[in-house]
Amino acid sequence: MPETPAFVYDQTAIDRTLSTFEEAAAGSGPRLLYSVKSFPFLPLLRRIAPRVDGLSASSLFEARLCAEALAGRGGLHITTPGFRPGEIDEIGRLCDFVSFNSLEQFDRWSARMEGTASVGLRVNPQLSFAPDPRYDPCRPHSKLGVPLDRLVPAEVGRLERLEGIHFHTVFDCASFEPLAEILAKLENKLGERLKRLRWLNLGGGYRLEGDLGRLAGFSTRLQRDYGLEVYFEPGKAVIGSAGYLVASVIDVFNSGGKTVAVLDSSINHHPEVFEYQRSPRLAEVCEEGRETAILAGGTCLAGDLFGEYALPTRPRIGDRLVFEDVGAYTLVKANRFNGHNLPSIYRWDGEALHLEQSYGYEDYRRQWGGEPAAQ
Template sequence: MNINTPAYVIEEKLLEKNLKVLDRVQKEADAKILVALKGYATWSTFDLLEKYLSGATASGLWEAKLANMKPWEVHTYCPAFKDSEIDEVADISHTVVFNSFNQLERFENRVKDKSLIGLRVNPGVSSSPVPLYDPCAPFSRLGIPKVNFKADKLKNVSGLHFHALCEQLDDALERTLEGFEKLYGEYLKDMEWVNFGGGHHITREGYDVEHLIEMIKAFRSRYPNIKDVYLEPGEAVGLNAGYLVAEVLDIIDNGMKIAILDTSAEAHMPDVLAMPYRPVVRGAGEPNEKKYTYRLGGVTCLAGDVIGDYSFDKPLEIGDKVIFEDMAIYTMVKNTAFNGIKLPDIIIKRKDGSIYKAREFHYEDFKNRLS
């Protein structure tokens, strides 16, 4: 593929493969699936998403406005809404989910005639292997714990929302759903909808989609008054549907071979350092698994801007392309222009094989974020 680097590439064929799996869940389980924009917000692909999904879920006003680019359902949750933004959020949202009774009591009268009101509750089931991504960790600020739940304040509340998963399979949802019902099941008879949150790796190999469908159907049978069941995965939409292409700028030796790329873990794939994790590189192996081992480093001045150690069948050369897999999610939405390095282009590979450059970034984009 002859493209300028660095560049994120999303393949429509792979994206649609994920969307078809999600649509199957919608149809067979009578559920609605929303794309969580916090994980995948490439709006140049919204036309394709709109064909399969029921809407989008936002984490605040700007994401809600982005979701509102399409005539689908827009759902908005924020740990705390601003007074200056709540009216606009309500105007464009199908549901507005509050994180506390303080926020509910402050804003419910400004929302109730425009949107359905929900509360995020904390099911108290920790299953994420990384504390940074565990909404049910001790002292969490996300979701109302049962000890603080006020049943007498539910007059304008039509739905409950929980979110406790991160990149997890169906068995984690089963445990979380059990905990949610144990704590809050008594209130569900008065609700119109429930949102199971995100973190469902539905399109990942090994995920038992049949089990998910049966769990949702069983839940609906237990609460026949519930009109809508929502799931809001972000990663499952773009999982393995895109990659980041970089170029080798230099190769140095400081006790081992180090390839410096025109990309950055810190700026362009921040979860590599934050989670942390080691992304898959196309055609590469573990250190010393293949004949030639290199440390792949970013182009910023951050000493720790290292992506990882990889081995290759043949020596890397200056000018070679290196492809990092699964880079359509939590990359574009979290990247930065740290050190003033160029943000990657956003490329869409159409189903017919043609290449569409959705966005190219320039110096002015960097300058205009500053003052």
């Protein structure tokens, strides 16, 4: 068993997911990119890189890490709302595909990409599918992408360097129906002008357990009708269900008639618990459990609570508890609030756990020591 708190990712589950996509994409299916923002762990990126057509980044640091993992194999794609003047030249050297977020950035920077990267534009199809506007890329006054309505013929005509279009509109979506609606609107709006482009990036946010045959069908038609290279960039779909957060119970007491179990982990190790105000799935939960307990994180934040769970027995000090389906957006958002250490990272290979990274006081001190980084 790992020392806790621990983040465990199941390499065998990731391999199965990638194999499923490879089978569905065989032939004329879309080219697969792994969106690294969900879990940018270099040992994992190096293992994924040979199985995909490239990696997708959202910042210069992610792009540097991707380039190291790819080592010249596969394409490196990037889009972000915030291209910075001091970084744009390095991004152009590192990345093979650069999608600008606005027409203004396209005008300002696209010429700098000439001879290095294929230039694209992130487009906002102006179709909302996410019920929560905090996570809706197509919300009113969105910062993410050029509204499709702005791509009138006069605008398209001046984008001489434009080679591709990128869009991303959903989050954790089980159906490809939104993608069908988006493509229909895109084709209706741009029509034959799509033939002037080289590639189309369909974004991510879809679960790979959906109808992958339908996804492959979209790709086949876009290649046939417009001659486009088609890309698809899942992140959570690759790593989400393959990740676990393991914690130990360090205290148990009664509070107002309810059992509270304090863990050596915290929602600061899985910030989306607080962000989404939802409880992560617990492996030990028992619907017919005789005991219920509030599982609380170990920081001084009153709302540091994973939730209330039905359990087979009352928790005891030293018990291990496992939160499931937390592979994406956990460690990449995690923090050391109250000076609590980050979880160690373990890899499960189907037979044994392997410690891949751990943290200590020196990492904490380096962050807050007030000393300039060595040049």
